Amino acid sequence: MKILLVEDDPLLGQGIADALTYQSYIVEWVKTGKQAISFANASQFDVIILDLGLPDRDGLDVLQELRNNKILTPILILTARSTSGEKVTGLDRGADDYMVKPFDVPELMARLRALQRRESQQKSSIITHGSIEINPANFSLSQYGKPIPLSRHEYDLLLHLINRPNQVFSREALVDKLYNWDNEVSSNTVEVYVHHLRKKLGKDIIKTVRGIGYQLGSTSE
Missing domain, CATH: 3.40.50.2300 (Response regulator)
Structure with missing residues (x-):
């Protein structure tokens, strides 16, 4: 956030x-x-x-x-x-x-x-997306009931996409969400976090929209 x-x-x-x-x-x-x-x-x-x-x-x-x-x-x-x-x-x-x-x-x-x-129109304190459950109260995430450790920025990126499932975000927009203006950010930062999330949660968790950016993908039920 x-x-x-x-x-x-x-x-x-x-x-x-x-x-x-x-x-x-x-x-x-x-x-x-x-x-x-x-x-x-x-x-x-x-x-x-x-x-x-x-x-x-x-x-x-x-x-x-x-x-x-x-x-x-x-x-x-x-x-x-x-x-x-x-x-x-x-x-x-x-x-x-x-x-x-x-x-x-x-x-x-x-x-x-x-x-x-x-x-985000979420009524429950637990946010779900397919097999994934996120608890913002303690910044935890599980898939099929198994805890999955995420870094701070991996968590923030995924939660931002889940809260806006139909929106496509450019790399620049995601960097703006993940960092404040005092941070120096490398050119492939977002790509690295996307790669890590796909490796931990499945390759379809984040979709690449060619020429534009990224959007929330699917996860196995």
Whole structure:
């Protein structure tokens, strides 16, 4: 899961970013509303975590501009503002969830997983595809009931494809999902992960769409 974290407090922002990274999420951390809009327009994220007390503009205005720009990414407001009126305003302007500081990290992680399930229209916490079962709560995968170890990026790539089974992704789009902007990525990185996934889960798990990129394939029932 790739997350845009918008938080101006350096200690809290670093703590959230570290917790998300520890859970194998890809994190882009920005500290202003202007940066939030720029990053959201330039890249695709699975969830945006948005603080409201930003130094350059109110987070609710940032939220409104993101929605006006047709950015439909799930947005979780994370703020010290706790009145019911402010919660209602945030949700009415297009937020998908609202958490009040201070908060528990496990609850934040559970809410992020719930937003991802909602976005992919998955109702169960366990994601299935043929003989494969994925549990996002502990980043585990099994096939025919047997645990299959995956690297972080193998897992992220497969989950991204499973959540969008009919979509074809270019190599560039997949690199954007797997890495943040600080990483240097070799030219054959995606091909290497696809090769590993095919070797572990079957050659048909990912289809190559010639001249375009990759799409979720089939797996034996």
